[in-house]
Amino acid sequence: MTPFQHGRPLPAAPAHLPPAVLSARGLVKSYEATRALAGLDLDIRAGESVAVMGPSGGGKTTLLHCLAGIVTPDAGQVLLQLDGATTDVAGLDDRRRSALRRSTFGFVFQQGLLIPELTALENVAVALMLLGVDRRGAEHSAAQWLGALGLGGMEDRRVGQLSGGQAQRVAIARAQVSGASVVFADEPTGALDSGTSAEVMDILLRSTTGTGRTLVVVTHDDDVARRCARTVHLRDGRIVRDSLCPGTAA
Numbered sequence: 124m125t126p127f128q129h130g131r132p133l134p135a136a137p138a139h140l141p142p143a144v145l146s147a148r149g150l151v152k153s154y155e156a157t158r159a160l161a162g163l164d165l166d167i168r169a170g171e172s173v174a175v176m177g178p179s180g181g182g183k184t185t186l187l188h189c190l191a192g193i194v195t196p197d198a199g200q201v202l203l204q205l206d207g208a209t210t211d212v213a214g215l216d217d218r219r220r221s222a223l224r225r226s227t228f229g230f231v232f233q234q235g236l237l238i239p240e241l242t243a244l245e246n247v248a249v250a251l252m253l254l255g256v257d258r259r260g261a262e263h264s265a266a267q268w269l270g271a272l273g274l275g276g277m278e279d280r281r282v283g284q285l286s287g288g289q290a291q292r293v294a295i296a297r298a299q300v301s302g303a304s305v306v307f308a309d310e311p312t313g314a315l316d317s318g319t320s321a322e323v324m325d326i327l328l329r330s331t332t333g334t335g336r337t338l339v340v341v342t343h344d345d346d347v348a349r350r351c352a353r354t355v356h357l358r359d360g361r362i363v364r365d366s367l368c369p370g371t372a373a
């Protein structure tokens with residue numbers, strides 16, 4: 124039985140949640156002598172789930188970080204189409220880029236990077252409080268998300284009192300509580316056993332593409348990639364294969 128069957132329905136995507144389209148154009152990024160991205164083009168459609176695969180060192184995380192405005196490419200553009208406006212993420216100054224990251228993008232990493240001193244509820248609520256939502260409102264929304272992801276009753280647990288899969292669900296809730304249009308996940312199941320990994324992927328997909336959001340997930344796991352609608356393979360900083368996975372929902 125999936126946690127969703129225990130959980131409450133997902134909070135509806137806010138009516139204003141606009142579909143986002145991300146386009147990378149000619150992305151180049153080097154770290155000293157290492158060329159991580161070598162002129163990469165990629166279009167990601169709104170509501171799509173895209174797995175980014177390929178050998179170690181192929182540039183997957185660098186691509187994710189460039190798309191998300193965490194890393195600035197040496198050349199090229201990352202165009203975000205949102206609300207009828209097109210923004211070059213790579214061209215924004217630091218302040219605007221971090222505002223965009225907080226409001227529009229959500230992040231899930233291999234280890235959830237949750238704050239150990241805070242409870243599950245506080246870890247999720249903090250994402251909204253950073254956007255200026257008052258504590259009460261933030262905790263209300265956080266509780267809704269935790270309930271929807273099958274964590275009702277665990278709101279007051281600290282991170283150390285959660286299993287790996289539960290902690291990843293908290294991270295998934297935190298990534299989306301502020302209404303992210305695009306969720307970036309880097310090896311979100313990398314630290315989990317295969318059963319828990321399947322559950323976490325189920326939750327990640329249903330809470331993102333299932334509600335109109337876009338998901339970009341870096342993974343080495345074929346099972347994770349198979350669950351996504353599309354897989355791009357990177358090697359030496361370029362896309363060497365781009366394929367749709369038949370039979371999957373975007």
Ligand SMILES: Nc1ncnc2c1ncn2[C@@H]1O[C@H](COP(=O)(O)OP(=O)(O)OP(=O)(O)O)[C@@H](O)[C@H]1O
Nearest residue numbers: 154157158159177178179180181182183184185186
């Ligand atoms: N901060 C950094 N400083 C120096 N080199 C870096 C840095 N980040 C990445 N690199 C190098 O850039 C290349 C691409 O790294 P990246 O992490 O994007 O690859 P990856 O495909 O995600 O690899 P993995 O699957 O091992 O996580 C690698 O050769 C890596 O060593």
